[in-house]
Amino acid sequence: MTERRADARWPEERVWARHGRRTGSALIIGAGAVGGFLAEELARIGFSPLLLVDPDTLAVENLVRHPLGAQAVGQPKATGLAEKIRRDFPPCHATGLQRDFLEMSEAEQRALLLSADVVVAATDSIACQRHVNRVALAVGAPAVYPAVWVDHRIRDAEVGEILWVLPGGRTPCYECAAAFRQSASDAQAARGARVDIQLVVLATAQIVSALAHPEDERSVSLDPDSNAVYLHGLAPTSPAVRDAFPTSGLSSRTVRVSFPAQPCPACHGQRHTLSPGALRALEAGLPYDGEPEAERPPLTVFAVIALIVVAFFVASIIHTAHG
Ligand SMILES: [Zn+2]
Numbered sequence: 001m002t003e004r005r006a007d008a009r010w011p012e013e014r015v016w017a018r019h020g021r022r023t024g025s026a027l028i029i030g031a032g033a034v035g036g037f038l039a040e041e042l043a044r045i046g047f048s049p050l051l052l053v054d055p056d057t058l059a060v061e062n063l064v065r066h067p068l069g070a071q072a073v074g075q076p077k078a079t080g081l082a083e084k085i086r087r088d089f090p091p092c093h094a095t096g097l098q099r100d101f102l103e104m105s106e107a108e109q110r111a112l113l114l115s116a117d118v119v120v121a122a123t124d125s126i127a128c129q130r131h132v133n134r135v136a137l138a139v140g141a142p143a144v145y146p147a148v149w150v151d152h153r154i155r156d157a158e159v160g161e162i163l164w165v166l167p168g169g170r171t172p173c174y175e176c177a178a179a180f181r182q183s184a185s186d187a188q189a190a191r192g193a194r195v196d197i198q199l200v201v202l203a204t205a206q207i208v209s210a211l212a213h214p215e216d217e218r219s220v221s222l223d224p225d226s227n228a229v230y231l232h233g234l235a236p237t238s239p240a241v242r243d244a245f246p247t248s249g250l251s252s253r254t255v256r257v258s259f260p261a262q263p264c265p266a267c268h269g270q271r272h273t274l275s276p277g278a279l280r281a282l283e284a285g286l287p288y289d290g291e292p293e294a295e296r297p298p299l300t301v302f303a304v305i306a307l308i309v310v311a312f313f314v315a316s317i318i319h320t321a322h323g
Pocket of ligand 1: 174
């Protein structure tokens with residue numbers, strides 16, 4: 001009843017009068033700087049419901065780069081953020097869960113991932129990111145992994161990285177991309193300022209939206225040949241990353257992360273052992289469920305040949321007997 005009144009008060013045609021609504025539901029694991037701002041962006045482009053999962057409470061040192069303010073210090077980040085989103089933007093049904101994803105039962109983890117159109121892993125724990133990857137692969141959920149590079153040769157959060165993984169072996173997974181991420185860390189662990197992190201958040205929101213609406217003309221980031229975006233912020237480029245970002249300042253690169261040379265322990269994908277059918281599907285960006293019927297040995301053809309041979313044999317015996 002309350003929801004119906006809220007919907008009548010916030011009609012879609014007025015709320016999204018300035019841009020077309022992009023519907024969808026998202027699960028955001030990690031409600032820190034990246035997850036928090038991402039939730040707000042997704043709410044305002046139209047995503048609902050949003051589910052935020054984070055075990056932590058807001059600390060004073062979080063204030064410089066978190067959507068929640070001083071009045072929320074000591075409150076759980078997940079429930080505090082969900083409440084703020086509902087208060088500031090009532091059309092979005094946001095829910096917070098103060099839980100550690102790694103400590104949930106497998107059934108709970110799977111149910112959570114299955115409940116959303118797109119999953120975002122924005123935690124400060126590599127172990128948790130890797131576990132989300134494994135559960136997402138198991139249930140077939142599209143997942144996005146935003147991060148910033150941490151490397152002593154560059155400034156914290158100078159380079160942002162957003163990797164997305166599509167189910168059905170269409171893209172390499174989070175583990176496959178390990179070689180690409182050698183100097184990357186997770187966004188919350190870095191000391192980047194809010195102005196650096198926001199760039200990663202805005203790009204992540206566009207990618208989540210594109211995963212939910214691949215047919216939309218605004219979903220250009222999801223061309224079938226790419227599965228990661230690298231961003232350099234509006235700051236001088238450090239010598240260590242000039243090969244990747246030759247010009248100083250703001251730039252982005254959309255790339256295809258390859259399958260690893262050895263079989264991936266999480267998705268079993270491998271660069272050299274994919275069958276021709278799987279490679280074709282991969283290159284075309286299509287789901288792959290095994291070799292198509294036509295490429296299997298055609299049993300009906302064998303049966304027809306066998307029948308003809310038997311018929312000839314019988315005919316020759318009859319002919320010999322009559323002769
Ligand atoms: Zn993999």
